[in-house]
Amino acid sequence: MRTVAPRDGRRRVLLSTVSSDAHTWNLVFLQLLLEEMGHEVVNLGPCVPDRLLLDSMRRVRPDLLVVSTVNGHGRLDGARVIRKLRADPVAGDVPAVIGGKLGIDGDEGTAAARALVDAGFDAVFTDTADASSIGRLLGALPQRAAEGRAV
Numbered sequence: 001m002r003t004v005a006p007r008d009g010r011r012r013v014l015l016s017t018v019s020s021d022a023h024t025w026n027l028v029f030l031q032l033l034l035e036e037m038g039h040e041v042v043n044l045g046p047c048v049p050d051r052l053l054l055d056s057m058r059r060v061r062p063d064l065l066v067v068s069t070v071n072g073h074g075r076l077d078g079a080r081v082i083r084k085l086r087a088d089p090v091a092g093d094v095p096a097v098i099g100g101k102l103g104i105d106g107d108e109g110t111a112a113a114r115a116l117v118d119a120g121f122d123a124v125f126t127d128t129a130d131a132s133s134i135g136r137l138l139g140a141l142p143q144r145a146a147e148g149r150a151v
Contacts, residue, residue: 010038010039010040011039011040011063011064011138011141012039012040012041012042012060012061012062012063012064013034013039013040013041013042013062013063013064013065013066013138014042014044014056014057014060014062014064014065014066015027015030015031015034015041015042015043015044015066015068016043016044016045016048016053016056016065016066016067016068017044017045017046017047017048017067017068017069018048018067018069018071018073018074018077018078018081019047019048019049019050019077019081020047020071020073020077021046021047021068021069021070021071021073021074021077022046022047022071023046023070023071024045024046026068026069026070026100027043027045027046027068030066030068030134031043033131033134034066034134034138037135037138039138042056042060042062044056050080050081050084053081053085054084054085054088054091057085057088057090057091057094058088058090058091061091061094062094063094063095063138063141064094064095064096064097064137064138064141065085065094065095065096065097066096066097066098066099066134067081067082067096067097067098067099068098068099068100069098069099069100069101069102070100070101070127071101072101072102072103072104073104074098074100074101074102074103074116075102075103075112075115075116078098078102078116078119078121079115079116079119082096082098082116082119082120082121083119083120085120086120095122095141096120096121096122097121097122097123097124097125097134097137098116098121098124098125099124099125099126099127099129099134100125100127101127102116102124102126102127112124112126113126123137
């Protein structure tokens with residue numbers, strides 16, 4: 001059962017970092033950007049444990065999960081958490097993207113992005129990506145019913 005009431009038909013985005021990432025400025029920027037685009041954002045904050053992220057996915061039932069990382073561990077932590085998410089019978093079908101600094105050397109290139117897509121992310125935005133690309137991705141998502149299924 002959805003415990004967060006839908007608002008005005010806007011898309012609901014669950015925003016998170018990986019468990020090892022303590023940065024908050026990236027989350028504030030993304031929340032403001034997504035809200036400016038007209039979406040509702042539930043921001044879990046920094047250092048989100050995998051279990052909390054999965055529980056929040058079940059409770060919030062977002063239209064999209066956005067995982068931001070700037071500490072350079074997104075490639076490893078992101079792959080781990082998306083595998084857990086995809087195995088979840090309730091939240092496993094929610095579109096999910098990750099972006100930011102995926103490795104400690106900065107932009108890890110297409111190999112890191114491909115590995116994260118192979119692990120289960122629908123899209124990967126490297127640290128050189130244009131911020132407007134997430135808006136285009138949200139616009140392309142199918143509309144979801146109140147209980148979280150595509151219509």
